[in-house]
Amino acid sequence: MSGNKYIETANPHRLLTPGSVLLITAGDGKDDNIFSVAWNMPLRKKPPMVAILSGKGHYTYGLIKKTGEFGINIPDIGLAESVIYCGKNSGRDVRDKFKEAGLSRVEVEEISAPMVAEAAARIECRISQVVDMGYSSLLIADILRAQVLEDAYTNGKWDFAGRLELIHHIGGAEFAVSGRSIETSE
Numbered sequence: 001m002s003g004n005k006y007i008e009t010a011n012p013h014r015l016l017t018p019g020s021v022l023l024i025t026a027g028d029g030k031d032d033n034i035f036s037v038a039w040n041m042p043l044r045k046k047p048p049m050v051a052i053l054s055g056k057g058h059y060t061y062g063l064i065k066k067t068g069e070f071g072i073n074i075p076d077i078g079l080a081e082s083v084i085y086c087g088k089n090s091g092r093d094v095r096d097k098f099k100e101a102g103l104s105r106v107e108v109e110e111i112s113a114p115m116v117a118e119a120a121a122r123i124e125c126r127i128s129q130v131v132d133m134g135y136s137s138l139l140i141a142d143i144l145r146a147q148v149l150e151d152a153y154t155n156g157k158w159d160f161a162g163r164l165e166l167i168h169h170i171g172g173a174e175f176a177v178s179g180r181s182i183e184t185s186e
Contacts, residue, residue: 036087
């Protein structure tokens with residue numbers, strides 16, 4: 001890439017995004033909440049594991065800490081406004097974030113937290129390790145169960161040939177949309 005000019009950035013983390021934005025749910029059977037997370041990653045295929053980063057001050061973090069589990073809900077473009085709402089409003093201030101964000105709860109099999117009925121995919125998780133990062137914690141979890149919309153998933157991967165457009169956080173209130181896949185020669 002000779003001849004290209006590079007600039008310094010004060011936000012190197014944004015070079016590693018955009019990653020899929022997630023809606024994280026937690027609940028203990030009586031109380032539940034939902035918040036948006038852009039800092040996440042798969043860790044291992046077998047057994048399947050994932051990690052998310054959560055601020056310790058988040059209302060939902062307290063529920064996760066109490067139950068040792070959480071749900072990952074993967075939204076598509078149709079839930080972009082809900083993602084923004086869940087990211088900007090605390091469960092301490094909003095009695096029912098699901099309702100206010102226009103989302104429906106659905107009960108699942110492996111965890112006590114409800115999941116988002118409108119999500120393109122849902123992953124039920126149980127914490128296996130918490131890494132203290134000061135202000136936040138890295139929550140490493142085993143994936144107990146995963147479901148995905150049939151028309152959004154083909155041959156073991158996301159299928160962008162139809163209506164699927166996942167949202168990816170770029171920074172602030174700006175997002176990118178994934179809407180196609182490409183295939184290269186091996």
